Amino acid sequence: MDRFVFLLGTGLxxxxxxxxxxxxxxxxxxxxxxxxxxxxxxxxxxxxxxxAVTGLTGSYWLGLLATVLAGGLVGLVVxxxxxxxxxxxxxxxxxxxxxxxxxxxxxLLGIAFGQQHTPVRAPFDDRPVQVGGVPLLSPYxxxxxxxxxxxxxxxxxxxxxxxxxxxLRAAAFEPEVSRLLGVRVARMRTVGWVxxxxxxxxxxxxxxxxELGLNPHAADMLFVYAFTxxxxxxxxxxxxxxxxxxxxxxxxSLVTGYLGATLTPVAVLAxxxxxxxxRPSGLFAAAxxxxx
Amino acid sequence: MSLLxxxxxxxxxxxxAGTFVALATIVALTACxxxxxxxxxxxxxxxxGTHTPLTGPAAAGYSSISAAASAYFDYLNxxxxxxGRSIExxxxxxxxxxxxxxxxxxxxxxEHQVLAVVNGLGTPTHSAVLDYLNENGVPDxxxxxxxxxxxxxxxxxxxFAFNADYITEGKVLAHHAQQTHGDDAVYCVLGQDDDFGxxxxxxxxTVLDELASTQTYAVSNQDVTAQIGAMQAAGCTxxxxxTVNGFTALALGTAAKMGYRAQWLxxxxxxxxxxxxxxxxxxxxxxxxxxxVSTNYLxxxxxxxxxxxxxxxxxxYNGGAPFTGNTIFGxxxxxxxxxxxxxxxxxPTRESLVEALKSGDVVGNGILPLGFGADSHRAFGxxxxxxxxxxxxxxxxxxxxxxxxxxEVVPYxxxxxxxxxxxxxxx
Numbered sequence: 001m002d003r004f005v006f007l008l009g010t011g012l013x014x015x016x017x018x019x020x021x022x023x024x025x026x027x028x029x030x031x032x033x034x035x036x037x038x039x040x041x042x043x044x045x046x047x048x049x050x051x052a053v054t055g056l057t058g059s060y061w062l063g064l065l066a067t068v069l070a071g072g073l074v075g076l077v078v079x080x081x082x083x084x085x086x087x088x089x090x091x092x093x094x095x096x097x098x099x100x101x102x103x104x105x106x107x108l109l110g111i112a113f114g115q116q117h118t119p120v121r122a123p124f125d126d127r128p129v130q131v132g133g134v135p136l137l138s139p140y141x142x143x144x145x146x147x148x149x150x151x152x153x154x155x156x157x158x159x160x161x162x163x164x165x166x167x168l169r170a171a172a173f174e175p176e177v178s179r180l181l182g183v184r185v186a187r188m189r190t191v192g193w194v195x196x197x198x199x200x201x202x203x204x205x206x207x208x209x210x211e212l213g214l215n216p217h218a219a220d221m222l223f224v225y226a227f228t229x230x231x232x233x234x235x236x237x238x239x240x241x242x243x244x245x246x247x248x249x250x251x252x253s254l255v256t257g258y259l260g261a262t263l264t265p266v267a268v269l270a271x272x273x274x275x276x277x278x279r280p281s282g283l284f285a286a287a288x289x290x291x292x
Numbered sequence: 293m294s295l296l297x298x299x300x301x302x303x304x305x306x307x308x309a310g311t312f313v314a315l316a317t318i319v320a321l322t323a324c325x326x327x328x329x330x331x332x333x334x335x336x337x338x339x340x341g342t343h344t345p346l347t348g349p350a351a352a353g354y355s356s357i358s359a360a361a362s363a364y365f366d367y368l369n370x371x372x373x374x375x376g377r378s379i380e381x382x383x384x385x386x387x388x389x390x391x392x393x394x395x396x397x398x399x400x401x402x403e404h405q406v407l408a409v410v411n412g413l414g415t416p417t418h419s420a421v422l423d424y425l426n427e428n429g430v431p432d433x434x435x436x437x438x439x440x441x442x443x444x445x446x447x448x449x450x451x452f453a454f455n456a457d458y459i460t461e462g463k464v465l466a467h468h469a470q471q472t473h474g475d476d477a478v479y480c481v482l483g484q485d486d487d488f489g490x491x492x493x494x495x496x497x498t499v500l501d502e503l504a505s506t507q508t509y510a511v512s513n514q515d516v517t518a519q520i521g522a523m524q525a526a527g528c529t530x531x532x533x534x535t536v537n538g539f540t541a542l543a544l545g546t547a548a549k550m551g552y553r554a555q556w557l558x559x560x561x562x563x564x565x566x567x568x569x570x571x572x573x574x575x576x577x578x579x580x581x582x583x584x585v586s587t588n589y590l591x592x593x594x595x596x597x598x599x600x601x602x603x604x605x606x607x608x609y610n611g612g613a614p615f616t617g618n619t620i621f622g623x624x625x626x627x628x629x630x631x632x633x634x635x636x637x638x639x640p641t642r643e644s645l646v647e648a649l650k651s652g653d654v655v656g657n658g659i660l661p662l663g664f665g666a667d668s669h670r671a672f673g674x675x676x677x678x679x680x681x682x683x684x685x686x687x688x689x690x691x692x693x694x695x696x697x698x699x700e701v702v703p704y705x706x707x708x709x710x711x712x713x714x715x716x717x718x719x
Contacts, residue, residue, distance in 0.1 A: 010517045115352040119573035127549045211514040212538045217349040256518040261510045262485040
């Protein structure tokens with residue numbers, strides 16, 4: 001039982017990070033109907049800025065703020081400067097541009113900062129609290145959970161309660177009609193990209209202290225797992241991203257603990273396949289009628 | 293239209309014949325001027341190549357090796373080269389992707405016409421070109437991996453290993469642990485879920501019979517909390533690691549966060565102090581790494597003449613890059629190749645290069661001489677034990693040798709290979 005509780009705690013901590021990054025993917029999907037394959041590499045650019053700011057000022061919080069701002073800026077530049085020119089006829093051209101962008105960004109970061117991993121320290125104690133002799137969540141894990149819940153609530157408010165949110169959704173679902181009704185669709189797309197890129201940078205900044213350190217590839221696997229999470233949870237559901245993230249995190253932890261690490265990627269893939277077969281829109285997706 | 297059907301004039305025919313004669317003369321002359329006619333060797337250069345990750349996730353751990361080797365070749369070239377020829381080292385990036393390895397190695401052999409492939413890096417990557425190189429009779433020297441696969445002279449006569457193999461490392465570390473901690477300790481292992489982890493664990497169990505917990509990790513998941521938790525729960529007191537440097541750092545860091553203390557012993561592939569310190573940071577790293585036991589087979593101590601030479605070459609020819617185990621590894625490979633080339637005769641060929649290695653005359657620069665011979669392509673037959681004491685990693689005790697079967701682990705009573713002539717091999 002102790003072992004199960006331990007693995008559950010580990011999985012939840014890990015899953016929250018996936019969920020946070022998946023939120024960024026959901027965000028961009030809701031506002032532009034694009035799966036951003038460059039999300040990981042773009043997020044890491046923001047993290048490099050944040051870590052530099054923390055190094056210069058000595059303040060983690062300034063660094064975190066800088067990460068979010070830089071991430072948003074990267075989103076703006078990428079949308080206005082690159083993806084705007086993707087052919088609207090085929091969704092594939094956006095995907096291919098994004099993959100090209102990944103290669104360019106990672107190479108540039110490698111040239112500028114080198115390929116080595118730079119350790120990034122957590123702002124809080126990252127030692128798990130022992131409950132009845134079983135190591136559970138650390139204060140840092142709790143911080144990540146709080147940030148994830150806060151971000152989710154904020155996004156929900158934005159999309160459901162504000163005019164901007166309504167415009168974002170309208171522009172994504174029915175660009176033509178929205179344009180006729182006076183919504184500046186192009187601007188909405190940009191706003192969507194900026195928000196999503198900022199959220200992704202935030203997620204990556206929080207994930208880096210839990211991994212090997214900062215390097216141009218630091219968000220690669222995070223992106224892969226978060227993509228799974230977003231699909232499992234439903235690409236247009238922020239709540240789905242959170243639950244999907246926790247599900248994937250716990251499945252990975254339990255499989256690693258009971259069956260061995262070799263089977264973990266297989267288990268994640270199996271989960272993905274089962275969800276796509278049984279409920280292709282995702283476990284927690286909104287009702288059918290919402291999907292335009 | 294009639295133009296097309298006009299037969300060639302006599303003048304035209306004569307000119308064609310003339311061209312043929314001229315061409316034949318050129319071919320003949322070219323053949324005369326290079327009697328050696330071996331691929332990769334001309335009047336003043338010897339061209340060799342390698343495949344290694346310079347980009348992609350694996351680059352972080354390995355890209356400094358080929359840079360160090362190139363720096364050492366530059367040093368040799370500035371000091372006259374080998375038999376008056378300078379060595380050109382063509383480094384191809386394969387991003388640690390076996391499919392890319394196949395492409396770049398074919399480029400090296402067919403386009404660059406290399407004399408040999410030297411220090412191709414990685415078990416999965418190099419396995420993809422093992423047959424190709426051997427079928428084409430291209431010397432495949434000093435593979436950068438501890439897989440025992442490179443020592444199969446019958447099946448792969450052109451392939452020679454470099455690293456001490458993982459089985460040997462496992463056996464020597466297990467032997468050391470048994471001597472130090474006795475039978476009361478609880479022995480466990482965390483290994484990579486591929487040949488590395490499997491071979492290393494096989495070496496351990498040859499000596500220790502039983503391990504209380506065997507954990508694995510996949511490089512795709514940088515979270516080893518579940519595995520370290522299992523080791524803690526199993527009461528492991530002495531833990532072996534068949535991990536690359538990044539995962540050694542993760543294992544030590546995770547254990548520290550969980551308040552779990554144990555003795556850690558790691559393979560040389562994941563036990564390089566400066567690299568580990570890079571992952572863990574100057575602040576926490578030294579405390580976490582204190583007492584870490586590892587193995588090595590190359591010159592290593594700060595006051596070793598080889599290390600002093602390599603530091604000098606690193607400053608002068610490698611832009612003063614961080615000096616790590618990878619630097620020593622890359623330069624040692626470069627030296628060893630130069631030594632083999634020096635022994636392969638005035639006009640080296642692919643055959644004479646391999647013959648030089650099979651003669652057993654090439655000894656390298658390790659803490660024990662290379663074990664190459666007519667029926668052995670195994671580079672190092674043993675390793676030394678290193679520990680970290682007061683922030684300094686150095687050899688302790690004896691050098692141990694063993695086979696990669698179930699033979700005994702015995703102390704080596706010879707000397708380390710001494711530095712001669714400033715590291716410039718003479719024939």
